[in-house]
Amino acid sequence: MTEIxxxxxxxxxxxDDDVVPLSEIHADPVVMQRIGDGTPRSPEETAQDIEAWEEEWDEEGFGMFAVELLGSGELAGAVGLSVADAPAEVAGQVAISWRLGRVFWGQGYASEAAHATLEFALQDRGLDRVVAVCRTSDEASVNVLDKLGMQAEGTAQHPVHGYDLAVYGIDLTQYQE
Incomplete structure (x- = not known):
C-alpha cells in the first residue's frame, strides 16, 4: 500500500470509511466552485470518484491520495495524479490536482500535500513531467503551483464549460526538492 x-x-x-467525509467536502458549493462545473457531488458520485481513483492506481501506478491529518486522522481531502483528458493542451499528460475541505484552507496543507505528491511523481514513479490546470481566477491554487516551482505555460479554455484555465508544468530538470 502506497503511503507518504x-x-x-x-x-x-x-x-470505505472515506466516502462520508469526502462526501461532506464534495457537498460544499464553495469547494466545488473550483472543480468541473461547480456542482456539489452526491455521496453516490463521491463513491464513484473514489472507485475511479482506485482503478487509476491499479492501472497507472499512481492516482489520487486521501489526505489525512497526521494528528487527528481526520480526512482533509484529496491530492494526487491523473492522466488528463482535457483541455487539449495537456491531454494525455500526468496532471496534479487537489481538493480540500474549506476548514483546511489557508493552513498550508495543499502545498504540503502537493509537494509530497510532486516528489512522488518525479522521483518515485520516474515521471519526466507533471502538468496542472486551474481556473485563472483561483489565486489560492496558482499560489500552490508557484510554491511547487511549476511554470506558467499559457492558458486554455475548459472544453465543456468555457471558463479560462491557467496551464502549468514542470519537468524533472526543473524540479528542486
Whole structure:
C-alpha cells in the first residue's frame, strides 16, 4: 500500500470509511466552485470518484491520495495524479490536482500535500513531467503551483464549460526538492 508521510499529513490510498467525509467536502458549493462545473457531488458520485481513483492506481501506478491529518486522522481531502483528458493542451499528460475541505484552507496543507505528491511523481514513479490546470481566477491554487516551482505555460479554455484555465508544468530538470 502506497503511503507518504509529511510533517502533518498522511497521503494514502482510499478506504470505505472515506466516502462520508469526502462526501461532506464534495457537498460544499464553495469547494466545488473550483472543480468541473461547480456542482456539489452526491455521496453516490463521491463513491464513484473514489472507485475511479482506485482503478487509476491499479492501472497507472499512481492516482489520487486521501489526505489525512497526521494528528487527528481526520480526512482533509484529496491530492494526487491523473492522466488528463482535457483541455487539449495537456491531454494525455500526468496532471496534479487537489481538493480540500474549506476548514483546511489557508493552513498550508495543499502545498504540503502537493509537494509530497510532486516528489512522488518525479522521483518515485520516474515521471519526466507533471502538468496542472486551474481556473485563472483561483489565486489560492496558482499560489500552490508557484510554491511547487511549476511554470506558467499559457492558458486554455475548459472544453465543456468555457471558463479560462491557467496551464502549468514542470519537468524533472526543473524540479528542486
Amino acid at each position: 508521510r509529511t510533517p502533518r499529513l498522511v497521503l494514502r490510498r482510499w478506504l
